[in-house]
Amino acid sequence: MLLERAERAGARIEQARVVSLERRGPGWRLKTRQGWVEADYxxxxxxxxxxxxxxxxxxRAEDTMLALGYYVAEEQEHIDIQFLPQFEGYIWVFPRCGHLSVGICGKGLPARELRRRLEDYMRERGIRWNDGVFYSHLLPSLTRxxxxxxxxxxxxxxxxxxxxxxxxxxxxxxxxxxxxxxxxxxxxxxxxxxxxxxxxxxxxxxxxxxxxxxxxxxxxxARRLFCGRILFASVPQRMLQFMRRSPRFRELMQDLFAGTQNYLTLKRRLLRNLHGTFLDTVLSFLLSRTVPGET
Ligand SMILES: Cc1cc2nc3c(=O)[nH]c(=O)nc-3n(C[C@H](O)[C@H](O)[C@H](O)COP(=O)(O)OP(=O)(O)OC[C@H]3O[C@@H](n4cnc5c(N)ncnc54)[C@H](O)[C@@H]3O)c2cc1C
Known part of the structure; x- marks a missing residue:
C-alpha cells in the first residue's frame, strides 16, 4: 500500500538489493545486484x-533484543501476554488470520534459552508447535x-x-x-x-x-518495569493487581500500551489521577530520577 502510494506520488521503485554504496561528489553511487544507481541522498x-x-x-549487543516464535495452526480471539520472573521481555500469543503467532522477545539471553522458555510456556498451555513455522528476528532496543x-x-x-x-x-x-x-x-x-x-x-x-x-x-x-520489585512483589504482578483494583490505573495502562500515553508525561498523569500512599509508592519506585531534566 505504501509502495503504491509512493509510486502514485512520483517515486520510481527499483526492486533490488543494495550490496554496497560509495560517495560520488555530493551524492552516492549504489551497487545493486542488477547494476549501479546514482542518488543525490x-x-x-x-x-x-x-x-x-x-x-x-x-x-551493540546491549542495544538489541531477540524476537522469535512460531506461527501455529490454532485460533483464539484474545491476546495473551506473559511476563517471566527477572526477564526483560515477554511472551505473546497474538491471533492472526487463520493461525496464531506465539513468540517471545527479550534482552540479555541467547536465542536457544529464549526458545526453551517459549517452548516450556507452549507445552504448559498445550500449544503444539511441531508443525508450526519458526521465525526469529533482531529488534533494536537501545539503552538510555x-x-x-x-x-x-x-x-x-x-x-x-x-x-x-x-x-x-x-x-x-x-x-x-x-x-x-x-x-x-x-x-x-x-x-x-x-x-x-x-x-x-x-x-x-x-x-x-x-x-x-x-x-x-x-x-x-524498561528494566525496572520488567525486573523491578515493588511492595515485596514483582512490578508486573503489582501492575496487574493495581489494574484490577483501580479503573484509573487500568485506563492509564491501556493508553500506555495503545501508544496514546507517552513515557515522558506518565509521571504528570499519575500525579493528577492517583492519590495517597499508592501514588507515593509507584512514583518513588518507577519514576524517581528518570525524567530528563528532573531530579
Ligand atoms: C516478530 C516481530 C513482531 C513484531 N510486532 C510488532 C508489533 O506488533 N507492532 C509494532 O509496532 N512493531 C512490531 N515489530 C517491530 C516492527 O516489525 C519493526 O520495528 C518495523 O518493521 C521496522 O520497519 P523498518 O521498515 O525500519 O524495517 P523492516 O521492516 O525490517 O524492513 C527493512 C527492509 O529493508 C530490506 N533491506 C535490508 N537490507 C537491504 C539492502 N541492502 N538492500 C535492499 N533492501 C534491504 C529488508 O529486506 C526489509 O524488507 C515486530 C517485530 C518482530 C520481529
Whole structure:
C-alpha cells in the first residue's frame, strides 16, 4: 500500500538489493545486484540487520533484543501476554488470520534459552508447535546512553525505522516510528530551510521533539518495569493487581500500551489521577530520577 502510494506520488521503485554504496561528489553511487544507481541522498531503511557499512546506527549487543516464535495452526480471539520472573521481555500469543503467532522477545539471553522458555510456556498451555513455522528476528532496543549518542544521520544520509534504532525499548514496537521517521526524513530532505550539510542535525532535532526523547525515557524505565520489585512483589504482578483494583490505573495502562500515553508525561498523569500512599509508592519506585531534566 505504501509502495503504491509512493509510486502514485512520483517515486520510481527499483526492486533490488543494495550490496554496497560509495560517495560520488555530493551524492552516492549504489551497487545493486542488477547494476549501479546514482542518488543525490540516501535514506537508509534497511531494518535492524543493516549490512551497509558507514550508514545507519551501530547497534551493540546491549542495544538489541531477540524476537522469535512460531506461527501455529490454532485460533483464539484474545491476546495473551506473559511476563517471566527477572526477564526483560515477554511472551505473546497474538491471533492472526487463520493461525496464531506465539513468540517471545527479550534482552540479555541467547536465542536457544529464549526458545526453551517459549517452548516450556507452549507445552504448559498445550500449544503444539511441531508443525508450526519458526521465525526469529533482531529488534533494536537501545539503552538510555545509546539513545543519547544514536547516529540517525550523517553526510548525505538519514536513517529511518529499525536501521536508526527507532523502536520502543519496552514493547519492542517499531511500526509507527518507522513510518513517522520516514515522514520526518522526507520533510527535512524536501525543505529548503536546511543546507545539505545541516540536514542530519535538523532531522535529529525533529526526531527528538517528536518521539525520540520519549523512547529514551522508555529505555530508562524498561528494566525496572520488567525486573523491578515493588511492595515485596514483582512490578508486573503489582501492575496487574493495581489494574484490577483501580479503573484509573487500568485506563492509564491501556493508553500506555495503545501508544496514546507517552513515557515522558506518565509521571504528570499519575500525579493528577492517583492519590495517597499508592501514588507515593509507584512514583518513588518507577519514576524517581528518570525524567530528563528532573531530579
Ligand atoms: C516478530 C516481530 C513482531 C513484531 N510486532 C510488532 C508489533 O506488533 N507492532 C509494532 O509496532 N512493531 C512490531 N515489530 C517491530 C516492527 O516489525 C519493526 O520495528 C518495523 O518493521 C521496522 O520497519 P523498518 O521498515 O525500519 O524495517 P523492516 O521492516 O525490517 O524492513 C527493512 C527492509 O529493508 C530490506 N533491506 C535490508 N537490507 C537491504 C539492502 N541492502 N538492500 C535492499 N533492501 C534491504 C529488508 O529486506 C526489509 O524488507 C515486530 C517485530 C518482530 C520481529
Amino acid at each position: 540516501c535514506v537508509v531503511a534497511t531494518g535492524a540487520r543493516n549490512q551497509l557499512p558507514g550508514v545507519g546506527t551501530k547497534l 546512553a545509546s539513545w543519547q549518542r544514536n547516529e540517525v544521520g550523517g553526510e548525505g544520509w538519514l536513517g529511518v525505522g529499525d536501521a536508526a534504532g527507532l523502536v520502543d525499548p519496552v514493547t519492542g514496537e517499531g511500526l509507527y516510528y518507522a513510518i513517522r521517521s520516514g515522514d520526518l526524513a522526507s520533510q527535512v530532505l524536501l525543505s529548503d530551510a536546511h543546507a545539505p550539510q545541516e540536514k542530519a542535525q535538523a532531522y535529529r532535532a525533529m526526531l527528538q521533539r517528536d518521539f525520540a526523547l520519549d523512547l529514551e525515557m522508555g529505555a530508562a524505565l
